[in-house]
Amino acid sequence: MSAPKTIRWGILATGGIATTFTKDLLVDPATRGVRHLKHTVVAAASSSSAARAQDFLKATGAPADAKAYGSYQELVDDANVDIVYVATPHSHHYxxxxxxxxxxxxxxxxxxxxVNAAQLRALADKAREKGLFLMEAVWTRYFPLSVYVRDQITAGRIGPVARVFADNSVASNPEVQWKDGSNRMVNPDLAGGALLDLGIYSLTWVFQTLYHTQPQEVRKPPKVLAAMKNYGPTKDADETTTIVLSFPRPADAGGDAHAIATTSIRVATSPAGNQDIPGIRIQGPDGEIQVFPPAFRPTRTRIILKDGTVEEKNWSQPGPGEGSGWHTGFGGSTNAEGEGHGMFWEADEAADALINGRKEGRYEGLDESILIMDVMDETRKQGGLKYPDKIETTKYPTQL
Ligand SMILES: NC(=O)c1ccc[n+]([C@@H]2O[C@H](COP(=O)([O-])OP(=O)(O)OC[C@H]3O[C@@H](n4cnc5c(N)ncnc54)[C@H](OP(=O)(O)O)[C@@H]3O)[C@@H](O)[C@H]2O)c1
Structure with a gap:
């Protein structure tokens, strides 16, 4: 076998998820059976100072010679960077x-x-014009668990999917946790609210089971009916959002199918941390597939067939393992010693695409990401939620 190819990453931003992603990226891919590629971090940039980028590199365990930049421009101009990971708030992604x-x-x-589909269309056009790889970091799509669920559907285990319930809700205490309204979860200037941050995962489950599993030539956009409740103190950020979707499907593929995607920062999929309630239910005439919370990082599935058969599976996240002294996690939670977070699967996909010349992610291409942004635009239109012009604009460059 030829030597693994190493992909050199540049990390743009130094916040919570950039830290988790970078730590995962630096885990040896052999721990998850991936032997044809490796990742390294050659640079990180902070918008505030090079010192902050240096602290970030140290905290994540990046190689000592990785460069620390105090501006994003310097990072993207670095000839040693093969690919950039963008981890700023969504308001800044465009x-x-x-x-x-x-x-x-x-x-x-x-x-x-x-923030909206117009921005994403402009990015997709630019990537295609320049022949560059571009992918949304919806990491969950690349989990072996998600591959398994999609395979069960396409193998016909539950018959044609007729209905999907997908919830990703995290009860927070926004008036206390994000009291001054500046946190990106509730701040309109940072495209705050449940839909773009959490609801994207509810829609991910709907789309990856009801849309992505259909042959490409018959996939059609869904009809959308939405209800939105805004968060009082900051007004233009949604607190709870509910979307009903109807997917047109050929009669011989089961006909039209329905989905309900829900999200909230006020109530939880897992009340009091009880994870026994399936947040995702994928239903067909022959049975149901259940995925247990959290929707973004699930580790447990259950299939219940019409004849009473029940198949339960647990999906661990690989990593350096027990005794390694290595820990990761996100926000306030820390995973078990040596257990990865699961962000390396999407990084492997991106690296593999660079090595093999693919320009999009295999499990969610740009057109599907655009369609999901269209659904979120329509949801916001029906819910009357608009963000400030400076973050909705496609004008580039715009100083934020
Ligand atoms: N995949 C997942 O599981 C997951 C989980 C959480 C978040 N996310 C996504 O990742 C993105 C970042 O979320 P996060 O939780 O990492 O946020 P965060 O902790 O607030 O970090 C965001 C970083 O962006 C940079 N930044 C640049 N301009 C900024 C501004 N005006 N306000 C705030 N930060 C600014 C800052 O780093 P520098 O200025 O130093 O560059 C900051 O540390 C969001 O789009 C979120 O949806 C994904």
């Missing part, structure tokens, strides 16, 4: 991703890809 594409860099950009 500007930051365009910056990288303009500099000729492939990009893996955090979810939600952009």
């Amino acid at each position: 500007q930051n991703t365009m910056l990288a594409l303009e500099a000729g860099k492939p990009v893996l950009c955090e979810k939600a890809f952009t």
Whole structure:
């Protein structure tokens, strides 16, 4: 076998998810059976100072010779960077991703890809014009668990999917946790609210089971009916959003199918941390597939067939393992010693695409990301939620 190819990453932003992603990226891919590629981090940039980028590199365990930049421009201009990972708030993704594409860099950009579909269309056009790889970092799509669920559907285990319930809700205490309203979860200037941050995962489950599993030539956009409740103190950020979708499907594929995607920062999929309630239910005439919370990082599935058969599976996240002294996690939670977070699967996909010349992610191409942004635009239109012009604009560059 030939030597693994190493992909050199540049990390754009130094916040919570950039830290988790970078730590995962530096886990040896052999721990998950991936032997044809490796990842390294050659640079990170902070919008505030090079010192902050240096601290970030140290905290994530990046190689000692990785460069620390105090501006995103320097990062995208670094000739040693093969691909840029964009991990700023969603309000900034359009500007930051365009910056990288303009500099000729492939990009893996955090979810939600952009604030609206017009911005994403402009990014997709730019990537296609320049022949550059571009992918939304919806990591869950690349989990072996998600591959398994899609395979069960296409193998016909539950018959044609007739209905999907998908919830991703995290009860927070916004008036206390994000009291001054500046946090990106509730701040309209940072495209705050449940839909773009959490609801994207409810829609991910709907689309990856009801849409992505259909042959490409018959996939059609869904009809959308939405209800939205805004968060009082900051007004233009949604607190709870509910979307009913109807997917047109050929009669011989089961006919039209329905989905309900829900999200909230006020109530939880897992009340009091009880994870026994399936947040995702995929229903067909022959049975049901259940996925247990959290929707973004699930580790448990159950299939219940019409004849009473029950198949339960647990999906661990690989990593350096027990005794390694290595820990990761996100926000306030820490995973078990040596257990990865699961962000490396999407990084492997991006690296593999660079090695093999693919320009999009295999499990969610740009057109599907655009369609999901269209659904979120329509949801916001029906719910009357508009963000400030400066973050909805496609004008590039715009100073944010
Ligand atoms: N995949 C997942 O599981 C997951 C989880 C959480 C978040 N996310 C996504 O990742 C993105 C970042 O979320 P996060 O939780 O990492 O946010 P965060 O902790 O607030 O970090 C965001 C970073 O962006 C940079 N930034 C640049 N301009 C900014 C501004 N005006 N306000 C705030 N930060 C600014 C800052 O780093 P520098 O200025 O130093 O560059 C900051 O540390 C969001 O789009 C979110 O949806 C994904």
